[in-house]
Amino acid sequence: MAKVPVIDFSKQDLLQPGSPEWNSVRVQVRKALEDYGCFEASIDRVLELRRAVFGAVEELFDLPLQTKKLCVSENRFRGYKEPPPKRLLESISIDDAHIAGNIEQRLTNTLWPQGNISFSKTMVSFTEITSRLEKTVKRMILESFGIEKHVDEFMNSTNHHLRIMKYGSPKTSEPTEGVRAHCDMNALTLLYQNEVDGLQIQNKEGEWINVMPSANSFVVMIGESFSVWLNGRLSSPCHRVTMKGNKARYSIGLFTSPKGGYLIEVPKELVDDKNPLLFKPYDHDEFLKFYYTQVAQGTLSVGLKAYCSA
Numbered sequence: 001m002a003k004v005p006v007i008d009f010s011k012q013d014l015l016q017p018g019s020p021e022w023n024s025v026r027v028q029v030r031k032a033l034e035d036y037g038c039f040e041a042s043i044d045r046v047l048e049l050r051r052a053v054f055g056a057v058e059e060l061f062d063l064p065l066q067t068k069k070l071c072v073s074e075n076r077f078r079g080y081k082e083p084p085p086k087r088l089l090e091s092i093s094i095d096d097a098h099i100a101g102n103i104e105q106r107l108t109n110t111l112w113p114q115g116n117i118s119f120s121k122t123m124v125s126f127t128e129i130t131s132r133l134e135k136t137v138k139r140m141i142l143e144s145f146g147i148e149k150h151v152d153e154f155m156n157s158t159n160h161h162l163r164i165m166k167y168g169s170p171k172t173s174e175p176t177e178g179v180r181a182h183c184d185m186n187a188l189t190l191l192y193q194n195e196v197d198g199l200q201i202q203n204k205e206g207e208w209i210n211v212m213p214s215a216n217s218f219v220v221m222i223g224e225s226f227s228v229w230l231n232g233r234l235s236s237p238c239h240r241v242t243m244k245g246n247k248a249r250y251s252i253g254l255f256t257s258p259k260g261g262y263l264i265e266v267p268k269e270l271v272d273d274k275n276p277l278l279f280k281p282y283d284h285d286e287f288l289k290f291y292y293t294q295v296a297q298g299t300l301s302v303g304l305k306a307y308c309s310a
């Protein structure tokens with residue numbers, strides 16, 4: 001049975017760019033992304049937070065619906081999303097979760113006007129570990145293509161969208177759709193889940209592989225906008241969530257995407273005679289507007305790669 005590769009980032013604090021340990025992890029990251037577009041990143045330090053994190057997440061979803069609905073955002077894709085009829089997924093999300101104060105201002109203060117210090121502290125610590133992993137992985141990917149000089153620009157033009165998700169238990173042993181098959185359109189996705197599995201990714205042979213991350217592991221997936229920026233060098237994996245049984249699944253995703261107003265342009269180092277330019281420069285927010293207009297009109301046919309195909 002195929003299994004998504006596991007890469008040990010536990011020595012993350014000691015991993016210094018240029019060290020032999022760093023280079024060895026970098027080789028594993030590149031290989032896993034070439035083979036699967038995704039991997040499991042284990043970080044022991046997250047274990048210290050695990051109980052508190054899922055305690056906080058359960059506490060959040062156990063709030064009355066009216067309270068959760070207070071979490072709104074100017075961006076219609078953020079804030080609280082109720083599960084649509086007959087569907088399992090409800091979620092709550094904010095932008096720029098890595099910026100100090102945003103978790104407290106945008107989540108805690110809305111949901112618990114009287115305050116909830118332990119919720120803020122737990123989620124801030126969790127987001128710190130996650131965004132650190134995100135930076136490490138992105139730097140490794142860029143280095144592996146010899147384009148590390150673009151690291152700062154790439155990191156500075158990134159939004160960190162934190163989404164906390166609950167899949168209600170389907171109360172049946174029949175596989176039930178949690179999220180339908182899709183590729184993430186953002187740059188990089190990092191997921192951390194409770195003990196209820198359900199994520200599946202499709203490998204190059206078209207087989208669905210169950211992703212069953214250990215308690216100390218994040219699932220890291222490359223998104224389509226990163227693949228476009230890399231001139232198609234790595235591909236985003238198709239994935240879905242299928243649920244069965246009597247337990248709720250909780251997962252927390254850090255989705256990094258290019259900020260609006262920033263032009264995604266394939267670095268010229270990745271274009272040569274053997275690798276012609278595949279994608280034109282594009283603005284990710286403009287693409288999303290176009291994409292969701294198609295969704296609203298029921299005419300979805302053009303995804304990111306077709307949209308910016310050169």
Ligand SMILES: O=C(O)CCC(=O)C(=O)O
Pocket residue numbers: 165179184191193199239240241251253
């Ligand atoms: O809950 C998960 O593990 C995956 C969710 C997902 O694929 C998404 O939100 O894009």
Ligand SMILES: [Fe+2]
Pocket residue numbers: 182183184239
């Ligand atoms: Fe996804």
